[in-house]
Amino acid sequence: MGLPTTVAELKRSGYTDRSVKQELSSNLARRLGAxxxxxxxxxxxxxxxxxxxxxxxxxxxxxxxxxxxxxxxTRLIRSLVGLLxxxxxxxxGCEINDHPYHPVCAGCRTRIAGDGDATxxxxxxxDQRFSEKLATPDTSVxxxxxxxxxxxxxxxxYLSDELTIHYGLIxxxxxxxxxxxxxxxxxxxxxxxxxxxxxxxxxxxxGFKVRLPLDLLLVATANPEDYTxxxxxxxPLKDRFGTQVRTHYPEEPADEIxxxxxxxxxxxxxxxVYVPVFLKEVLxxxxxxxxxxxxxxxxxxxxxRYSIGNLETLMAGALRRAVLAGEPVxxxxxxxxxxxxxxxxGRIEFDTMEEGRERRILESCMRAAxxxxxxxxxxxxxxxxxxxRFDTGMVVESSxxxxxxxxxxxxxNVPELQETLLRLGLTExxxxxxxxxxxxxLEGLHxxxxxxxxxxxxxxxxxxx
Numbered sequence: 001m002g003l004p005t006t007v008a009e010l011k012r013s014g015y016t017d018r019s020v021k022q023e024l025s026s027n028l029a030r031r032l033g034a035x036x037x038x039x040x041x042x043x044x045x046x047x048x049x050x051x052x053x054x055x056x057x058x059x060x061x062x063x064x065x066x067x068x069x070x071x072x073x074t075r076l077i078r079s080l081v082g083l084l085x086x087x088x089x090x091x092x093g094c095e096i097n098d099h100p101y102h103p104v105c106a107g108c109r110t111r112i113a114g115d116g117d118a119t120x121x122x123x124x125x126x127d128q129r130f131s132e133k134l135a136t137p138d139t140s141v142x143x144x145x146x147x148x149x150x151x152x153x154x155x156x157x158y159l160s161d162e163l164t165i166h167y168g169l170i171x172x173x174x175x176x177x178x179x180x181x182x183x184x185x186x187x188x189x190x191x192x193x194x195x196x197x198x199x200x201x202x203x204x205x206x207g208f209k210v211r212l213p214l215d216l217l218l219v220a221t222a223n224p225e226d227y228t229x230x231x232x233x234x235x236p237l238k239d240r241f242g243t244q245v246r247t248h249y250p251e252e253p254a255d256e257i258x259x260x261x262x263x264x265x266x267x268x269x270x271x272x273v274y275v276p277v278f279l280k281e282v283l284x285x286x287x288x289x290x291x292x293x294x295x296x297x298x299x300x301x302x303x304x305r306y307s308i309g310n311l312e313t314l315m316a317g318a319l320r321r322a323v324l325a326g327e328p329v330x331x332x333x334x335x336x337x338x339x340x341x342x343x344x345x346g347r348i349e350f351d352t353m354e355e356g357r358e359r360r361i362l363e364s365c366m367r368a369a370x371x372x373x374x375x376x377x378x379x380x381x382x383x384x385x386x387x388x389r390f391d392t393g394m395v396v397e398s399s400x401x402x403x404x405x406x407x408x409x410x411x412x413n414v415p416e417l418q419e420t421l422l423r424l425g426l427t428e429x430x431x432x433x434x435x436x437x438x439x440x441x442l443e444g445l446h447x448x449x450x451x452x453x454x455x456x457x458x459x460x461x462x463x464x465x
Contacts, residue, residue, distance in 0.1 A: 006121055097124055099175060178217070253281060259307070271323065272328075275315060310344055341359055367447055370440075381420065424440065
């Protein structure tokens, strides 16, 4: 309400005429100066990726993001929309959102020439100024730039008339942000069609030489291995991206956990699920060991989505037990950690040549993750009284259908349980939390070769004996 509705009113309002890149850099500088967050849902990049991205925007460059799968490249691009103005004026009815002061298409130039300052103006929101294209081998020049519209020709226009052109995605993103995901998947002959769009702004559509001084920011993503695998980015096109930003996986377990907590969808069954923090630490360490393992294909990478999926599966396992056992709160136990291996094995690419070793590789990484968290959390605790009870013949069994009360009843009075709960970050002594903590301590003691552990079935363990 109250916004100018004609070119004359727009001129009287003193509207600032800025390009998209000037608009982005100005808004970014203002937010940086005010200390305002710009990428609130993206974690782990504040000291590496975000400064590089900010420099590219301030420089007015087109940008390419390089990184393995699951490194928030697409989310970074979509977050750039927030740096655009809330709304900008455009000539009403224009299919490419022409600027009222600088019309590009033939139709708008004709309207401005005829109606002058009385030409109607509409306002487009920042969300309408963002386009995203997943590069696929079947993408055509017509999809990106445009083609002659046979319907317009059938309506009586001549082929020589520029108004017969149906504009593609790039012209329709005029005065906005265009994102091309997985750029190397775009055939090289299609990549060539982008060269003049990014530099000289001259294109040809079915023999038309149309000058399109498009105002846009092009941001592309690519996986580094795609330069030699599925495809490559041609050298002249790479040269036109002024800034290259290298993304990475979370470098700290705390960042991985924060992302898991943010993205994991809790089961919508109605039973609350409480995941102890030490189990989340195990999941983060497990993913970290996979990313460092020479037996895992690191060019493919181990996505953060893998950690998120594991947390969701862990919660689902606890929920299943809670439903079967009638528990009011679902609390995962370390037993569920081992069920993740088969559930997520297909998401990992292995470099081993030995058939059937995939599960053993995952088991080794899981054991290392549990041992890391056990040493960090419980390394200083005296478990002598615990071990002594197993040395005298105590046996404790655990299964994925056994309630927390049934598990705790086998153990009886637990020496130093309060210290264990505190060291593991558990503030309340509920049966589920206590069972999870004790089972985790037993897992750690087994890995330290102080307590025996054996399988009693596909979904059960026996400690001691």
